[in-house]
Amino acid sequence: MLNDAASGRGLRTLILGGIRSGKSAFAEELAGRAGVVRYVATAAVDPGDADFTDRVAAHRVRRPGQWTVVEGDPVAALADPVRMTLVDDIGTWLTGRIDARAAWEAPRGTVAADTDALVAAVTGYQQGLVLVSPEVGLGVVPATRSGRLFADEIGELNQRLARVCDEVYLVVAGVATRIKSADVAGPADVSAPADEKVSGAAVSAATAPSGTDPVATGLTAVALDSAAVPTDSDSPDASVGDETVHDAPIFATIPALDAHIRAEAEARQLRLTKPAGALGRLEVLGNWVAACQGVCPPKQFERARVVIFAGDHGVARHGVSAYPSAVTAQMVANFLAGGAAVNVLARLADATVRVVDIAVDGETDPTVSGYKIRRSSGSIDREDALTEGQVNAALAAGRAIADEEIDGGADLLIAGDMGIGNTTPATVLIASLTDTEPVLAVGRGTGVDDAGWMRKTAAVRDAMWRARPHLKDPIALLRVAAGADLAAAAGYLAQAAARRTPVILDGVVITAAALLAEMLAPGAKDWWIPGHRSTEPAHQMALTKLGLQPLLDLDMRLGEGSGALTALPILRAAVAALSEMATFGEAGVSTAETPSEVVS
Structure with missing residues (x-):
């Protein structure tokens, strides 16, 4: 129209x-x-x-x-x-x-x-x-x-x-x-x-991955053929196809958490067999889950689901990472084989893992590449990460993936990331949106040495300069200074909130995507809880910007969803305490206000 x-x-x-x-x-x-x-x-x-x-x-x-x-x-x-x-x-x-x-x-x-x-x-x-x-x-x-x-x-x-x-x-x-x-x-x-x-929430789709409903998933019109679109000289084979995406997906108005149920949960906490506030933040977390679910006491999570957004970044070719880009595709195979840290932690936390190739610079298993936008995003220090069509397609893909998971029964979502060089665009987004100097925001990522840190800081500085005109436009910012994987993660996070599904955020890359998701769908952050604070300095800046407090601080910096999964048992404990503990009345235990009668 x-x-x-x-x-x-x-x-x-x-x-x-x-x-x-x-x-x-x-x-x-x-x-x-x-x-x-x-x-x-x-x-x-x-x-x-x-x-x-x-x-x-x-x-x-x-x-x-x-x-x-x-x-x-x-x-x-x-x-x-x-x-x-x-x-x-x-x-x-x-x-x-x-x-x-x-x-x-x-x-x-x-x-x-x-x-x-x-x-x-x-x-x-x-x-x-x-x-x-x-x-x-x-x-x-x-x-x-x-x-x-x-x-x-x-x-x-x-x-x-x-x-x-x-x-x-x-x-x-x-x-x-x-x-x-x-x-x-x-x-x-x-x-x-x-x-x-x-x-009112439907967005038409001309094409969707096999087995999906274009209207239900919210994919915008996409037409792909085998011809590659022109790209920059550094990325001659970047594009998967000649795509045309007419419009960016529109996210529904984000619903508020159920304040009435939250109040019920707070009142129930006072009736449980413990001093008021004795479980500290576990009580706040339990109340939050109840408000998300709209029921008190809350239900234990039955299908916690991790989705890893995998994608490479052209900036990795310029010495900002300690590892080559080939590692991304290798790690995707490792995820599928169940041998990565995210797999181990998911098994322990009773969660399942899905990996999606959004922009891996190489071939991956067909089961994970149905939403592939391109091979590697552009080098953001000197070119745009994506075309307009590609950023719209990536956002639509993330939205569709969230819909698929929620429609499949997921009641808790986690977003993970995998991509050599991805902390560079994440840092660009966070530093730009928080008005922070690059030298204060840039971390060591995969463990670069001093020379690598200096190259990374220069790349972040140059990309921030390119991003500066777009700070009020989240779609343009994703196109210029992010990448397909971050755009897809942003769409996933925004849609999860629109679908009333709580999310545990992971590290700096996912939290950078969360900043953009909040711009795309104001109020989405109410449906998220940060699993941990990573060692990347930009991560705390993003958490502060969002007004969110992490559950853990264990000096982790792996990504993949590992920090969120480590925090998942804590969230499960909060739900169990609120839903399974006996009240004073049920247990026959006197409260502080009604002490037992003293017999002389």
């Missing part, structure tokens, strides 16, 4: 629905496929109306942080074109215009100059435009003169807007049906076919 190929302008889309129909959420998803959006909020908040103020606040929270918000008149906003504009909503704007003209008791047509101006502004707008408006037939309109006036005015205005818009959707109970489609669908059109019903 981005552009009309015949006219060269952006498509105009009108979304209609009743109160609480899900029309705004659907509009945000649709507009958000264009990337950064200008959101024109037409509501004027009345501080005396607490309910309406809360509704406006809820809308603000779910908007991506990189969107631009304009509060006021859409006619004035549309005079300044940007790539994508979302106006929400027309009904509130019309009410404001009737108020401004004191026209509630006036004849119909008193606000004609205003509605004419809006229709003209929409007709003349050449960029992408999404309009949200109430369908008056689906709402409750008071049978008063004012109510009839509003119904007549909004009904006529909606008809005029529908005539000048390329496509119109009707949203009922969160399901959008396209009732008017554009005559010409541009090459970036990823909207549903006419009369097809789509959920």
Whole structure:
């Protein structure tokens, strides 16, 4: 729905629905496929109306942080074109215009100059435009003169807007049906076919790995063939195929943890046979799991799942690591054989391991390469890590992988990493987003010597310079300064939160991806707990930025998910304590408030 190929302008889309129909959420998803959006909020908040103020606040929270918000008149906003504009909503704007003209008791047509101006502004707008408006037939309109006036005015205005818009959707109970489609669908059109019903969270896919449902996984349209796309001179064989990904995947609004259940868990902790707070942070962890699961007492994890995102990085060719890139593919084989540290720790913690080749610079087993984006990401100190299509495909792959695991029964997820040179882009992302000098953020990674550390620091410095213009745009930042494996991990972490599934974060690489996931899906961090703090200095910087406290500090720096797996038994202990301990009443043990009777 981005552009009309015949006219060269952006498509105009009108979304209609009743109160609480899900029309705004659907509009945000649709507009958000264009990337950064200008959101024109037409509501004027009345501080005396607490309910309406809360509704406006809820809308603000779910908007991506990189969107631009304009509060006021859409006619004035549309005079300044940007790539994508979302106006929400027309009904509130019309009410404001009737108020401004004191026209509630006036004849119909008193606000004609205003509605004419809006229709003209929409007709003349050449960029992408999404309009949200109430369908008056689906709402409750008071049978008063004012109510009839509003119904007549909004009904006529909606008809005029529908005539000048390329496509119109009707949203009922969160399901959008396209009732008017554009005559010409541009090459970036990823909207549903006419009369097809789509959920607000669905993103279409032209191609998905065997055995997956493109709509369920959220993959965007991808077309692959055997021809390699042009790449930089350092990476002549980097691309797996000539891919076209139309839009970045859109992540659903992140739900809040269940505050009511958390309060129940806190109250239950006080009834367990122990002094209040005696189990320290275990109590906080147990309460967190209960809030994630929405049940108290919480259930023990039945299917903890580790997904290792494997990928190489072009910067490794320039002496930033103690090991050659060939080790990545070798370690993927080791994971499959069950011989790596992650396998050993997973068996001990009652978890299972999956490895996915996202960008390994070599051939891997076909069972792990279904989501492969390219062979090695670019050398970020001198070139972009990915193309626009590749970063979108990587994000979509991570989202799809999370969906597969959760749909397969996973109730706790862990993200692991494997890739020679991957701490370099991780450090670039963290240092850039925390405004930290490279010399303070760069660690030893796989154990480089002083000369290697100096080369790594120089590479981080140069990549940070290239990343600087993109600090407010997480997708551009992943494209320029990260890599396919980090982008996929970011998509995985964001989608896990959207699907209400807790995650244990691992080390510096995964936590760097988490920073970007939080930008893509604000509020996702509430669903994560850091397993440990690694020896990489950038790791603590990222944890501080996210406001998260690690469970362990054991001087670990392996990656793979090893730190998260080492912490998993602690999380299991927190769940067991909250769910399996007896209460004072059950055990017949006196509480501090009701001591046993003293017999003289």
